[in-house]
Amino acid sequence: MKLIFEKSQAGRRGGELPHYELPRAKVPDELRRETPPRLPELAEPEIVRHFTELSTRNFGIDTGFYPLGSCTMKYNPRVNERLAMLPGFRDLHPYQDEDASQGALELMWRLQEALIEVSGLHACSLQPAAGSQGELTGLMLMRAYFADRGEGEQRDTIITADTAHGTNPASVTMAGYKLAKVETDARGNVDVAHLREMADERTAGLMLTNPSTLGLFDEHIEEIATIFHEVGALLYYDGANLNAVCGISRPGDMGFDIVHINLHKTFSQPHGGGGPGGGPIVVRDKLEPFLPVPAVVRDGERFRLDHDRPKSIGKVRGFTGPFGVFVRSYAYIRSYGPRLREMSEVAVLNANYLLARLREAYDLPYDRLAMHEFVLSARSLKREHGITALDVAKRLMDYGFHPPTIYFPLVVPEALMIEPTETEAKETLDEFADAMLAIAREAADDPELLREAPHARPVKRLDEVLAAKRAIVQYGFDQHPDLSDARAEPRQLEAQKGA
């Protein structure tokens, strides 16, 4: 379909603005813009049709099953959208006086209390805008905590698991720490013997996801916590997989000191095609003095912002965080209450049921009960039929499903990481399982069908190598490059070589 710029007609516009009879303010010549930006020029009906057409070329949880492992793609209740748009929330300025924003402050305070209860820790900051920013904030807290104890120089290393999300090592570098990686053992747990060798007085902390990205609960979590606490280090919990254990096992009770929670995963903030999200952090009491400012606190019946935190790391985002996300996640938590436990139980039930239906047709690298997600491997399909995890993923699109996460975690070759969530009916799980089984048969009977998939999407399989090579990242208007020439290039080069 055309880009919005290719539909543009000079002089057309979406809407009119009010005009006032006022003296015209003058921009000094050297600062005035002479060449207008080439924004689209369309009437409103064309704008609506353009974006409606774009939406038809997209797939959300509203469209269908979206078992993207580690992303917890659950249904997003619509009442939460309506509530976030209440004028008292939507049109509230963050510098409104505290006496005139008591409802917003109370909502944030209540959300903090709920997250404290779910995580089993003591103090919360809602400020981080995403899980990865929560990670970075957590590492900044470690740095501030050890500096305060006079161990800032000494403790320079963070340990992460080889199954960790890529954000963990990236955050470690951004926080100025050295990285060390602990291996996974044959049962899919952290290799405790290896961990024991690594942890020492130079260790600032461990970053761990539990259940891991393999969808497995670490059976040695108590021992791991003891190892770290004995050397004076801290434990960081990557909360990406919290949906497995709400009301069942709390990170604080497992021994973790800092937790981030992905509000767009466990607590149902719609992810909007890439964001927004929310990454609040919850910490043990000894880390509270270092949390970002301002803190949302309660004084009797009043709520206020506390800026007087002399040991605070500072600010990691503007104001107090993405408030609209808090409205949705708070509403979500209140709609469940203590039944969050059932939410997690059904998520785990659904995952294990799907696993049971698929285990004969795909390789299962770690044969254990899964938590909220599980990882299969397509390595036999690859060895026997030359069919990769990517081919399976693309073929699933033809059956009307969003593919699972593929090629992650890195320790599993040809990985297919499947997370159904609790909001899917058994019939949906069965339809998906039937499709996966059919694809495994197709791999044997008609592998070309899979290699050329998808067949039923608005585009065929896309060339990511070409995109990276040419790096066309904006529309070029009159000089927009023609990629069909680029594709001809290698052949021309070969022809030249031949000559």
Add this chain to the structure above:
Amino acid sequence: MLAAIGVSTVEELFRDIPAGVRFGRELDLGPPLSEQELSRHLEELAERNVDSSKELSFLGAGIYDHYVPAVVDTVLQRGELLTAYTPYQPEMSQGVLQAIFEYQTVICELTGMDVSNASGYDGTTVAADACYVAKHATGRTKVVVTEATNPQVRQVVKTYAPGFGLEVVQVPHRGGVTDPDELRRAATDAACVIFQQPNFFGCLEPAPDLAAAANDAEAIAVAHVDPISLGVLEAPGAYGCGMAIGEGQGAGNYQSFAGPHYGFLAARKEFIRRMPGRIVGETLDSAGERGFVLTLQTREQHIRREKATSNITTNQTLLALAGLVHLSWLGPQGLREVGETCMSLAAYAQSRLAEAGVESSFPERTTFKEFAVRTGRNAQDAIRSARERGVHPGYALGRDYQGFDDALLVAVTERRTPADIDRLVEALAP
């Protein structure tokens, strides 16, 4: 389902969890609420806030009450866009990917840059991102930020700096703007120089001179700009900046007590492989048709891990989409008109207030949609008494700047009318 799994109870599914870390009671979260009960509860909370429909507001200082056209709400409610994850599988996600490509183009057009990422968290974190890019691009470990840059932006840069191994130097303002010579001296050995245009006081900086001062020291000039100003103010790319960043909220997003919004980060093409965050690129499918994918992913954390240019995964795509829709609705003519209207209304407010005895803090400066005034008393008192008349007159500058205890920062968007300004003058007049 349990039989298929081979267990007899749901509890058995959790047998790998050691007994010592199991949670032994019910979560204390209050009883589950039905949709109606939930709505009542949140409506009560919302009712206790004084939003800008209940009070005439001149608050700005980084978050603005610009008009959001209805078409923005319409597009953002499309479930296929609202409820999608990051477009890892491009054939499922052409809608979002094309929208981001169009957004990147709009940001490049506004800023005069070659490449934009798919958005950052907000206008503060993109400044920290820019410092990280600059550090690696120049090998230098100092960054310069003008004091007339939004205090929250400066605070976030300072919070990130120790981890990045950066020293942060601030350059004071002189009568509401930055002195290019002073900036030039500070920029020696700096990786980048960040300044805001219009600056936090609403004043127009001598931006081309500031960029030149940075470039003289071979530091990257980074302009923190207001998208709503870029129909009337020159694009940073046209006056020598290497990067342009900013808070996108004013384009397409409600105030929403500060979020979620989007930050934008755009750069000249030499920095493309150092950019943080998602970038969408054009490609072809196997049939030779145009399509879009996440590209240059070897910069990113899921590929490069500890060597990545950033840890960002979740960004603010939906809010950036809102920006694209709003800016498409305005078009180039509409964007210029919004800028001119804000500027004229603000100038009118400034002169009306001066006539009434409320003088500008920096009367000799040209301002855009915001300006600072001296109220002649403690600004908090001025706010309190104005609010008794149903007007929130602005932000107390003394919170961030010494010697400004009587000063208010007043923001005037196109949503305010000349009659609203009359009410502001009445509420603030001594």
